[in-house]
Amino acid sequence: MQKYSICYISFFFLFMLSMMNFTMMIFFIMNNLIIFLEWEVISFSSMSVVMSILLDWMSLLFMMFVLLISSVVIYYSKSYMLSELNLNRFIMLILLFVFSMILLIISPNIISILLGWDGLGLVSYCLVIYYQNIKSYNAGMLTALSNRIGDVFILMVISWMMNYGSWNYIFYMDFMKNDYSMKMVGIMIIMAAMTKSAQIPFSSWLPAAMAAPTPVSALVHSSTLVTAGVYLLIRFNILLLDMFFLKVLLILSGLTMFMAGISANYEFDLKKIIALSTLSQLGLMMSILSMGLPELAFFHLLTHAMFKALLFMCAGMIIHMMNDIQDIRLMGGVGNYIPLTSLCMNISNMALCGIPFLAGFYSKDLILEMISMSNLNFFIFMMYYISTGLTMFYSFRLMMYLMVNDFNLLSIYNLYDEDYIMLKSMFSLLMMSVVSGSVLMWVVFPYPYMIYLPLNLKFMVVYVSLLGGFLGYLVSIMKIYSINKFIMLYNLSNFLCLMWFMPNLSTYGLNYYFLSMGQNLSKSIDMGWSEIYSGQGIFIILSKYSIFYNLFQLNNFKIYLFSFVLWMIFILFMLII
Numbered sequence: 401m402q403k404y405s406i407c408y409i410s411f412f413f414l415f416m417l418s419m420m421n422f423t424m425m426i427f428f429i430m431n432n433l434i435i436f437l438e439w440e441v442i443s444f445s446s447m448s449v450v451m452s453i454l455l456d457w458m459s460l461l462f463m464m465f466v467l468l469i470s471s472v473v474i475y476y477s478k479s480y481m482l483s484e485l486n487l488n489r490f491i492m493l494i495l496l497f498v499f500s501m502i503l504l505i506i507s508p509n510i511i512s513i514l515l516g517w518d519g520l521g522l523v524s525y526c527l528v529i530y531y532q533n534i535k536s537y538n539a540g541m542l543t544a545l546s547n548r549i550g551d552v553f554i555l556m557v558i559s560w561m562m563n564y565g566s567w568n569y570i571f572y573m574d575f576m577k578n579d580y581s582m583k584m585v586g587i588m589i590i591m592a593a594m595t596k597s598a599q600i601p602f603s604s605w606l607p608a609a610m611a612a613p614t615p616v617s618a619l620v621h622s623s624t625l626v627t628a629g630v631y632l633l634i635r636f637n638i639l640l641l642d643m644f645f646l647k648v649l650l651i652l653s654g655l656t657m658f659m660a661g662i663s664a665n666y667e668f669d670l671k672k673i674i675a676l677s678t679l680s681q682l683g684l685m686m687s688i689l690s691m692g693l694p695e696l697a698f699f700h701l702l703t704h705a706m707f708k709a710l711l712f713m714c715a716g717m718i719i720h721m722m723n724d725i726q727d728i729r730l731m732g733g734v735g736n737y738i739p740l741t742s743l744c745m746n747i748s749n750m751a752l753c754g755i756p757f758l759a760g761f762y763s764k765d766l767i768l769e770m771i772s773m774s775n776l777n778f779f780i781f782m783m784y785y786i787s788t789g790l791t792m793f794y795s796f797r798l799m800m801y802l803m804v805n806d807f808n809l810l811s812i813y814n815l816y817d818e819d820y821i822m823l824k825s826m827f828s829l830l831m832m833s834v835v836s837g838s839v840l841m842w843v844v845f846p847y848p849y850m851i852y853l854p855l856n857l858k859f860m861v862v863y864v865s866l867l868g869g870f871l872g873y874l875v876s877i878m879k880i881y882s883i884n885k886f887i888m889l890y891n892l893s894n895f896l897c898l899m900w901f902m903p904n905l906s907t908y909g910l911n912y913y914f915l916s917m918g919q920n921l922s923k924s925i926d927m928g929w930s931e932i933y934s935g936q937g938i939f940i941i942l943s944k945y946s947i948f949y950n951l952f953q954l955n956n957f958k959i960y961l962f963s964f965v966l967w968m969i970f971i972l973f974m975l976i977i
Contacts, residue, residue: 407478410811414498421464430793438568452568454508458698461844462505462631464700466623468832469500469709472825475616476713479821480720490530494619497523501624504724505631508570510561513535513632514672516553517596520625521547527616528566528609537612542907546605550595550629553588562586573638589632589648592665592721597629597682599649599727600656604903606679611668612670614716617671621678622709625629627701630685632934634701637694650690654783657683660898661790664799666897669834670715670726677752678708680787687784688767691774699844703837707751710829714745717822718802721815732805741801745824749795751833753787762837764788768861769851785860789868791944796872805876 427433435455437464442449446751474491500519521544529540560582561567569576569585576582606626610617620626633640660679666674674927681704684727688697719726721738731906735742747758754764771784807813817823895901931937 411475417437425460451507476825506822520805530773535613539608553592592630604906618712623705657787664794703759707748708831710748728801735803759837789864792868800876
């Protein structure tokens with residue numbers, strides 16, 4: 401019981417905090433309140449280091465979602481990590497992770513944002529390498545190094561903002577917007593957000609982070625680590641308007657959405673399919689942000705958090721049942737054996753696809769209709785709709801492999817879903833996945849969006865969804881007779897399956913090159929020249945001379961005689977000259 405007490409305490413504490421945040425958020429929206437708290441830590445040379453807290457409806461609502469999901473995940477971990485000896489350490493790491501995210505959410509100050517940002521990077525590394533093997537170490541290193549790039553950009557923003565005399569960026573937005581030299585801040589913030597939210601070319605760390613335990617994946621990929629970049633851009637959105645770099649971000653995030661959708665259709669690892677779906681949704685959020693619609697991006701961020709956490713929890717339970725096997729080709733017909741888990745899985749998948757009146761429908765449909773009204777070129781327009789179709793494609797394919805196809809694992813098996821701790825946590829998120837979209841639609845927007853479009857444009861979402869679902873069905877029933885089609889396109893399949901070779905680029909190209917260069921620099925400079933000409937060299941010289949001086953201190957007569965003779969020779973030589 402002692403082992404589980406920290407689970408219950410953490411769950412209860414986070415859940416109560418979440419409910420408190422929700423009531424405060426309603427109060428703040430109704431009274432149009434913003435609270436700004438400031439504590440000056442230190443002041444030097446006309447610069448003050450200040451700890452600030454910004455409480456408005458946005459930060460309170462996001463905190464409520466983060467706390468709710470993390471409380472449910474901790475309750476779920478009690479059963480999922482049943483055989484874990486160091487369960488308390490695992491829960492402590494998750495609590496640190498949540499605390500870092502909350503620090504980032506409530507900070508209007510770029511220094512305290514860096515603390516939360518770096519805390520997320522560090523704790524995510526500890527959680528990714530939790531199962532200690534070579535694969536986890538490599539994935540953790542890739543995650544940590546990719547996130548370090550974003551940390552460097554945040555540090556550059558801190559140094560750049562010293563021009564203003566304060567790091568409370570929230571007061572300088574309007575001034576920065578009109579100051580062309582301060583556009584650099586916007587570019588650096590965009591680059592930092594791209595690394596944290598895994599946009600091209602930093603995408604490869606996100607599927608690699610699946611080496612972490614499944615409860616961590618449910619937390620990381622729904623509301624914490626990967627959404628930190630999106631949230632930062634939502635906060636900085638006033639600064640980012642009318643920037644050329646936003647057009648670059650629109651193209652890169654659109655390509656991320658497209659690339660993740662295609663790669664998910666070639667993937668057979670259950671957790672990686674869901675991770676690539678997260679990557680696709682992040683691309684959608686970032687592209688909406690780059691079009692200047694931060695409220696819509698925030699809306700989709702919140703609805704996505706609910707059904708994605710549920711999807712990971714269902715995947716974790718299925719993996720448990722299957723003796724820790726993650727290959728979907730070995731699963732099948734699980735709906736007959738674990739009906740409650742399958743129910744949760746199907747509903748969360750439908751919410752992801754945007755099936756009407758579930759959580760994902762309210763945000764995705766609104767986003768696509770706003771795009772249909774926007775002044776965009778044909779390439780971006782088609783990228784959005786094709787990516788939506790691909791979401792339906794991989795979701796339908798996954799459901800066919802899991803629920804409909806034949807069971808391929810063992811001849812004797814025992815599948816059950818009577819783990820009531822996991823089921824209770826999943827059903828609480830299931831309810832939120834159904835109702836959170838409509839509730840947020842009523843709460844967040846001051847008036848309902850009614851978008852009028854031509855009939856074909858209005859039904860465009862339905863067309864691409866039906867087409868995607870049909871293609872997913874066709875791909876899932878393909879047996880051995882269709883193998884020749886894939887062998888003909890082997891190189892293309894390889895390219896699409898490996899995320900456009902991005903893991904190879906970041907692992908063997910960038911990271912390996914920089915790490916080996918760092919090792920060489922360390923050998924030649926830190927352990928080489930700088931050692932000879934600094935500490936180590938001085939130590940050798942002093943130790944040699946100390947031996948020489950020691951002879952003098954022993955008062956040896958021969959030394960004095962020898963030195964006397966040398967002096968006499970020197971004086972005679974000088975006299976002769």
